[in-house]
Amino acid sequence: MPQDRRRVNFPPRGDRGKINMDEMANKYGIALRKAQAADAEPACALVRRSILELCKLDHGGDPLTLEGWLCNKTPENMLVWITTPGTTCFLAEIDGALAGVGVVTDYGEVLLAYVTPEFRFRGVTSTLLDQMERHARAQHADRMSLTTTDTARAFFEARGYSPEEEIGDLFSDDQSTLLKEWPKA
Numbered sequence: 001m002p003q004d005r006r007r008v009n010f011p012p013r014g015d016r017g018k019i020n021m022d023e024m025a026n027k028y029g030i031a032l033r034k035a036q037a038a039d040a041e042p043a044c045a046l047v048r049r050s051i052l053e054l055c056k057l058d059h060g061g062d063p064l065t066l067e068g069w070l071c072n073k074t075p076e077n078m079l080v081w082i083t084t085p086g087t088t089c090f091l092a093e094i095d096g097a098l099a100g101v102g103v104v105t106d107y108g109e110v111l112l113a114y115v116t117p118e119f120r121f122r123g124v125t126s127t128l129l130d131q132m133e134r135h136a137r138a139q140h141a142d143r144m145s146l147t148t149t150d151t152a153r154a155f156f157e158a159r160g161y162s163p164e165e166e167i168g169d170l171f172s173d174d175q176s177t178l179l180k181e182w183p184k185a
Contacts, residue, residue, distance in 0.1 A: 028094060028122045032131050035089035035101075040079040043091060043101045048073050050114035058149040081111060090131050092124045102128035108141030113152070125152075129159060133180075143181040153178070 035043055048070055051059070059065045081103045082089045092100035092115075099119040103112040110132055115124045133144055145164070148156050153176065161178035 028124075030099065030122075030124060030127045031093045032127065033091055033093070035082045035091050037079060037082060039089075039091060040082055041075045042098050043082070043089065044073060044075045044078040046098055046101050046116055047078070047112060047114045050116060053117045054115070054120065055149060055151045057151045087111070088132075088135055090128055090135075092119075092128050094119055094122070094124070100124035100128050102132050104132035104136055106136065106139035106141065108136035108139075108144045110144060110146035113146070125155065126159070129156075137182065142184075143179055145177060145179050147177050 051069055051073070052066070055069075059069060078089075081087055086106045088104055088106075089112075090102045090104075091098060092102070097119075098116070099122075100115040101112055102110070102114075102125075104110050110129070113125055113128060113132075115128075136144055144161070146156065146161070148161075156178050159180070161180045164177040164179045
């Protein structure tokens with residue numbers, strides 16, 4: 001198995017076999033906060049770098065594919081994601097360094113979930129996803145949805161997301177929409 005696809009430091013699990021996100025965040029020193037306008041440029045740089053370096057399976061280094069994927073990953077658009085009512089951008093930091101970016105709508109759509117290469121497999125995306133799910137539930141969303149690539153598909157499926165329908169777009173033939181529905185109370 002290639003080095004970049006193997007699991008390391010498997011996250012701690014609680015009594016019922018579920019990943020204990022608070023323990024994992026504490027173990028790796030992950031701090032979460034809501035992004036501010038001044039975070040737009042570094043958050044955008046993180047997202048672009050993550051796509052370029054960690055999503056090679058999906059873009060294959062093809063310039064046209066990368067152009068289509070990266071064209072809306074600009075500091076200006078990141079600022080819109082940060083400041084638009086009904087959309088929340090969370091940042092994960094480890095020892096003061098920006099480690100991950102997650103953007104979620106109040107109705108439960110994950111718009112972005114990216115990690116820097118040096119913090120991959122340290123619980124950053126899991127911690128962000130858990131926070132985004134808590135946020136959406138607090139806003140009364142009845143499910144989560146996201147569009148994923150081959151690179152991240154197994155990650156999301158392992159966290160309870162399942163396929164809705166296959167779709168395709170400019171930057172990947174292998175994207176799909178995944179859903180996670182919560183039990184009705």
